[in-house]
Amino acid sequence: MTTPSIRITLAALTTAALLLSPTTVHAQSRYTYSAPGDEVTDSKTGLTWRRCSEGQTWRGSACTGTAATFTHEGAVTQAKTQVGWRLPNVKELVSIVDKTRSTPAIETTVFPATPSGWYWTATPYAGEASFAWSVSFNVGYVNGNYRNSSLHIRLVR
Numbered sequence: 001m002t003t004p005s006i007r008i009t010l011a012a013l014t015t016a017a018l019l020l021s022p023t024t025v026h027a028q029s030r031y032t033y034s035a036p037g038d039e040v041t042d043s044k045t046g047l048t049w050r051r052c053s054e055g056q057t058w059r060g061s062a063c064t065g066t067a068a069t070f071t072h073e074g075a076v077t078q079a080k081t082q083v084g085w086r087l088p089n090v091k092e093l094v095s096i097v098d099k100t101r102s103t104p105a106i107e108t109t110v111f112p113a114t115p116s117g118w119y120w121t122a123t124p125y126a127g128e129a130s131f132a133w134s135v136s137f138n139v140g141y142v143n144g145n146y147r148n149s150s151l152h153i154r155l156v157r
Contacts, residue, residue, distance in 0.1 A: 031110050037061070040110055045095050047156050050085065051111055053119075054078055054153045063113040069150035072132045075120040078153065085155035090123040090133040090142060092156055097140040105140040111154075118143075118151040 032041045033051075038058035041048045052058050055068025070078055079087040098107050104116040116138040125131035131144035134151055145151060 031107075042095065045092070047088075047092060047095070049096065049111070050155045052154075053114060054155065056113060063111075067113075067115045067152045069117075069152055070120065071150060072120055072145075072147035075151070075153045076122070079122075079155055082155055085157050087120060087122040087153060088156040090121040090135065093119060093121050093135045093154070094140075094142060096154075097135065097137070099140055102139045104137040106137050114154075115152055118145060118149075120145075120151045120153050 030043055032043065034040070034048075036058070037060065038051055039048050040051050052063035053067035054070070056063040056065045068078075075087055079085060096107075096111070097105050099105065101107070102116075104111075104114045106114050108114065114137055116136075118134045118136050121133045121135060123133040125133055125144040128144065130147055132147050133142065134145045135142050
């Protein structure tokens with residue numbers, strides 16, 4: 001008779017262990033959500049991020065819609081239209097890469113529905129005016145991209 005209850009207990013513990021993986025527990029202690037939930041503050045850096053990529057909308061528990069893409073000039077212009085927000089520099093954007101994950105390489109409970117593609121930064125690419133630094137949320141790579149390429153953006157303040 002005790003065997004079924006032991007199985008249930010083990011199953012419950014296994015489920016709890018999966019749900020509270022070190023990454024999830026780490027994310028819960030590192031990030032604080034705004035009251036409406038559409039912003040998240042990173043205690044490690046002090047930066048506040050939009051949870052959704054530009055083009056998406058926060059709907060209480062998820063980002064909906066399609067993440068828009070912009071040329072670098074378009075990304076800078078879009079950021080300027082969002083009062084109090086800006087395009088992050090490369091160091092800031094890399095700070096939210098989660099190297100324990102891929103496709104996307106970001107904590108998806110904190111930043112849901114993040115495309116695995118490239119994201120623009122505000123950092124110019126030294127020595128090549130036609131490039132700017134970008135970060136891939138596929139596996140966390142950092143690289144220069146042609147400024148006329150269409151990439152995603154996530155805003156910060």
